[in-house]
Amino acid sequence: MMADSVPAGVGRQVFSKYLWFTLFASGVVILDQLTKMLVLRYLPLHNSVAVIPGFFSLTHVRNPGGAFGFLAQNDSPLRHWLFLLAAVFALGMILYLYHQTPRSRPFFGFALALIFGGAIGNLIDRLRFGEVVDFLDVYVGYLHWPTFNMADSAVTVGVIIFLLHLVTKKVPL
Template sequence: MLVFFFIILAVVGIDQASKAWIIAHFALHESVEVIPGLFNLTHLTNNGAAFGILAGQPALWRQVFFIAAAGIALVCIWIAQRSFSPRSRAYTVALALIAGGAIGNLIDRIRWGFVVDFLDFYLGQSHWPAFNVADSAITVGVALFIGYNLLFDRQ
């Protein structure tokens, strides 16, 4: 359990620190090219879900939905942690990454009503939707969970 909570705290800390740095050093929509033709740091906000889903919905409904969904997800992660972790530390790491990412974005939603995004990858004029450290932790956690399950733990 100590590893589980340490990873969660690390993800939330890195996520919130990186967002605070972006907010302090970049104006909204300001962009700095880091790797030409591939990667920018760009201060954006997203009041919807992934890819801006639900962004056009009324603010109160959207906030209640996202906070409730995060709460339900965190309860499910806690239950999964207690079920899967005894089988492998990989599950502990995966679920902690997902939980840390969910908490990082939940803090933004409660604090500001939107999520701060700033990692902007692209090729030419084709941009992947901007994301943040919390989104990355969720993606890596889900990939680790599924990958470990498919490759090593077929129960």
């Protein structure tokens, strides 16, 4: 009886919505983990290779803290659990928001997939190493942006898209 009340194609549309989310998020995780694997294999810790002198280098560092090194100096074992719990909470919130996102907002869904994939990429590092592998080093002279990775980039782009949608009121939240 329930199958009769569901219009043809609705199940396929729901499957398709989650398939795209999974593909984009998985792509972020794969790209993130692949680039980190290359850094771990070919660039010793604390070494740097200038790609564009005076602007961009590949620099292998580890970040035990959060974004921009938040709590990196705190050696408490609680820091590790705090970041793991925060990641799991954030992942749950992203899934909830995605579930609530109508199919008519695919760009917003894409933003959530980027954030989700980036969060998973960094969560994998925290579970494997207790810290995050960073290697993208942008700077001008002596002014350095905090070193980051592909997961951080995906989260940043996703958050920018998310905020643009909120500001332009394109997403009913």
